[in-house]
Amino acid sequence: MARANETVAALLQEYADLLSITQGDAFKARAYEKAARAIAGHSSDVAGLDAKGLRDIPNVGKSIADKVAEYLEGGSIAVVEEARTAIPPGVRELVAIPGLGPRKAMQLYEDLGISSVDGLLDAVTRHRLRDLKGFGAKTEDNIRHGIELMQKAGGRILVSSAMDVAEQIVAELSAIDGCVRCTYAGSLRRMRETIGDIDILVAAEDSAPFMAAIGELPQTAEIIAGGAKKTSVRTTKGLQVDLRVLPPSAWGAGLQYFTGSKEHNVRIREIAVRRKLKLSEYGLFHAKSGEMIVSETEREIYERLDLPWIPPPLRENRGEIEAGQRGELPDLVTDADIRGDLHTHTDLTDGVSTLEEMVAAAAARGYAYYAVTDHAPNLYMQRMTTEKMLAQRDRVRALDGTHGRMRLLHGTELNIAPDGSLDWPDDVLAGFDVCVASIHSHFTQSRDELTRRLIRACESPYVSVIGHPTTRRIGKRPGIDADFDAVFEACARTGTALEIDSHPERLDLRDEDILRARKYGVKFSIDSDAHSTTHLPYIRFGVGTAQRAWLTKDDVINTWPLGRLRKFLAAKRPRA
The missing domain is CATH 1.10.150.110 (DNA polymerase beta, N-terminal domain-like)
Incomplete structure (x- = not known):
């Protein structure tokens, strides 16, 4: 529940x-x-x-x-x-x-x-x-x-809310006798940032127990339509869930079909037709004889069409099929590749968990390193001072090494002022292990002003990461109007990483922006922007966004060993 x-x-x-x-x-x-x-x-x-x-x-x-x-x-x-x-x-x-x-x-x-x-x-x-x-x-x-x-x-909801519902339903249905496999499909499996409805697939010989069960789940408000192969329900929060039960022998074909996207599937079916084959949710067949060729796994479907298995986040018809045919699909970054989180907050500013609680929760995730980056003084409502910051640094240093081999970094999330200046002078910034710089106000400046503002922050020798670069909040606030190609060029030139903020309301940068930025040679940091211990797992949504943008772990600085990360952070700084 x-x-x-x-x-x-x-x-x-x-x-x-x-x-x-x-x-x-x-x-x-x-x-x-x-x-x-x-x-x-x-x-x-x-x-x-x-x-x-x-x-x-x-x-x-x-x-x-x-x-x-x-x-x-x-x-x-x-x-x-x-x-x-x-x-x-x-x-x-x-x-x-x-x-x-x-x-x-x-x-x-x-x-x-x-x-x-x-x-x-x-x-x-x-x-x-x-x-x-x-x-x-x-x-x-x-x-x-x-x-x-x-x-x-419209009626779309954040990926995190949809994931909560989907995982609860998958867990409930997986426990029913006769369930061979169960998972979610559709745009949720492709890790789109918002979801219209949820597709749940079950592999079982008998569909009846599952069709009955979904109507009786605590989160089900009403049954929209019922049948032997598909039942649609509406949850108590108004979200539509479509359950389909497939024969276990058709699992791979059904999973491929219902994952989508529509554009990707059209291309895949065109390839099948050229080979005198027919692809449906039930399998891959000879077009003339109707004889089944393969259907049990997705990998078999793709291999029979002379393609490697294509990860779901790539299935948007943005060149993934051609890359697969050339043998050039990227080895995508995964959750397991993330070695640390470089943007988090505590109750010293606007977080709700203590430093000790956040550090313990990060250690429980198996991180090799973890950065605390509370807000800086110019975000006045957070009441940060230099004295508070230095006291926190002492606490961070004292905690370093107390959770196995995880190393702690003391950082800050700076505020990029309307003129591009930052909160503390350089001699103070030099004392931080990592500085994230973000825009938190004056979102309606002109395009030129916002562009200069971001570029000036990139040019600071102490700014390692530009946080939530477009400042958008999905469904609540549009991104700022800046020349981001100029910003991407500046990040590449200065060795400044761009953040993929994993908070489900942000997912900033979005996948389309990441694809553009990557062409300039920019590196990225996938961070949770956690304000409580319960936010740390949000990193999975940032990873999903990075996967949609074709990123590998070499593109993401917080997948690197600490030694390599430290070299990256130090590269911009003046030599002593």
């Missing part, structure tokens, strides 16, 4: 938004936002905690703990329900538009009577917003873009 933390965190975040709309109480809203983040990242399921256990979660005091307990006992929180009734539903819908925010949403309702996304889009088209206080032509453009972003996402 899924943890209650996600649902509770979503409720508290919603209440924070409602408070911002109804009361304008930024301090109280911020308190609930912090509590929501802390609960989402807490290592234990809040459903199993007593009152004291809830209060022990960072940023969760008695009042918030009581509300969490109220939800766990009765399934709702009275103050949230009351706040909902005070706000027209359409205004809550507007808050979901990237870049709008609760206060502006309420202003639009009060001043213009706008209470729907369609109504807002009409008002933007007719330029009704630009004369409102706090708005303008630029704001209208941003809102229009935010609406387009939200509509483009």
